[in-house]
Amino acid sequence: MNKKILVTGGSGFLGSHLVEKLLARGDEVLCVDNFYTGTRRNVEHLIGHKRFELMRHDVCLPLYVEVDEIYNLACPASPIHYQYDPVQTTKTSVHGAINMLGLAKRVKAKILQASTSEVYGDPSVHPQPEGYWGNVNPIGIRSCYDEGKRCAETLFFDYWRQHQLRIKIVRIFNTYGPRMHPNDGRVVSNFIVQALKGEDITIYGDGQQTRSFCYSDDLVDAIMRMMDTADPVTGPVNIGNPHEFTIRQLANLVLELTGSRSKIVSRPLPQDDPLQRKPDITLAKELLDWSPSIELRQGLIKTIAYFDQLLKGEAEVPASLS
Numbered sequence: 362m363n364k365k366i367l368v369t370g371g372s373g374f375l376g377s378h379l380v381e382k383l384l385a386r387g388d389e390v391l392c393v394d395n396f397y398t399g400t401r402r403n404v405e406h407l408i409g410h411k412r413f414e415l416m417r418h419d420v421c422l423p424l425y426v427e428v429d430e431i432y433n434l435a436c437p438a439s440p441i442h443y444q445y446d447p448v449q450t451t452k453t454s455v456h457g458a459i460n461m462l463g464l465a466k467r468v469k470a471k472i473l474q475a476s477t478s479e480v481y482g483d484p485s486v487h488p489q490p491e492g493y494w495g496n497v498n499p500i501g502i503r504s505c506y507d508e509g510k511r512c513a514e515t516l517f518f519d520y521w522r523q524h525q526l527r528i529k530i531v532r533i534f535n536t537y538g539p540r541m542h543p544n545d546g547r548v549v550s551n552f553i554v555q556a557l558k559g560e561d562i563t564i565y566g567d568g569q570q571t572r573s574f575c576y577s578d579d580l581v582d583a584i585m586r587m588m589d590t591a592d593p594v595t596g597p598v599n600i601g602n603p604h605e606f607t608i609r610q611l612a613n614l615v616l617e618l619t620g621s622r623s624k625i626v627s628r629p630l631p632q633d634d635p636l637q638r639k640p641d642i643t644l645a646k647e648l649l650d651w652s653p654s655i656e657l658r659q660g661l662i663k664t665i666a667y668f669d670q671l672l673k674g675e676a677e678v679p680a681s682l683s
């Protein structure tokens with residue numbers, strides 16, 4: 362029998378890919394979004410599909426629908442976006458979690474939370490296993506996101522302990538792919554947009570700091586596997602790609618794949634820029650029989666093709682943030 366699935370934040374970057382995969386699997390999908398950082402355009406091609414429904418709704422308000430599973434992805438995800446209205450960011454994580462958990466409790470749905478590697482804050486352990494409690498500043502400008510997501514995890518576990526809810530938590534590390542927002546200040550979208558526009562590619566410091574990047578299809582595959590785990594499995598489980606690249610390697614790869622003549626220029630390294638960020642995905646491999654399969658080069662080719670179209674005006678940027 363088809364499952365009825367609610368995806369909050371379903372018209373965002375990751376949400377829209379998830380919605381597509383669930384529909385392809387044969388599920389019925391209700392996509393709920395307030396279009397804060399997402400855009401209707403991301404799911405426009407699905408409108409008219411007989412198992413797809415799009416609803417404009419803010420998860421800070423209660424929602425009454427009948428569903429079997431809930432993927433809670435609603436939340437602005439990049440620093441530029443979540444710092445734009447920090448109070449709303451915390452409300453989205455905390456009130457959003459309370460409302461979606463309340464719904465899951467009423468209709469006995471299974472519920473998955475899209476948490477983040479940012480719950481580890483400025484970690485003193487590398488790479489971070491799920492058992493590491495993190496090192497988060499509670500009063501800084503990133504706290505609205507980091508602490509909001511931490512509180513959401515707390516709420517999930519309290520609903521699990523107190524009300525025996527079936528919960529799943531994934532901690533997502535840096536993910537990229539088509540439908541990322543072009544102005545969200547992230548390194549992959551920044552470099553691609555700069556290269557396609559022929560502008561200088563800015564790297565901070567000497568570019569020897571490393572990052573790891575997970576392609577959106579790999580990520581969606583992992584979170585669907587997580588939702589399908591047996592009930593005792595709650596997570597949290599790290600999801601990401603542990604393959605490390607230096608920022609300079611990424612810049613060179615983007616230049617090669619775009620054929621751009623942009624120059625790489627260096628700027629001073631910001632104080633809080635970590636030298637390394639890499640997920641420990643041992644648990645994901647064990648529990649989900651999953652590991653990322655899409656190489657950076659492959660994923661970048663698809664992402665560049667998307668941004669190329671976007672810059673030619675063939676795709677839409679959300680009005681509130683363009």
Ligand SMILES: NC(=O)c1ccc[n+]([C@@H]2O[C@H](COP(=O)([O-])OP(=O)(O)OC[C@H]3O[C@@H](n4cnc5c(N)ncnc54)[C@H](O)[C@@H]3O)[C@@H](O)[C@H]2O)c1
Pocket residue numbers: 369370371372373374375376393394395396397398399400418419420421433434435436437438439453457475476477478532533534535536537542
């Ligand atoms: N992309 C990543 O690298 C990454 C890393 C860690 C965690 N995550 C998490 O994954 C989820 C999806 O991230 P994304 O990269 O697709 O970001 P995104 O900004 O593209 O998607 C978030 C979606 O949530 C919607 N939204 C925001 N506030 C809402 C509200 N109050 N009510 C209803 N909808 C609301 C937005 O309009 C958008 O469509 C987020 O929860 C994010 O924290 C993403």
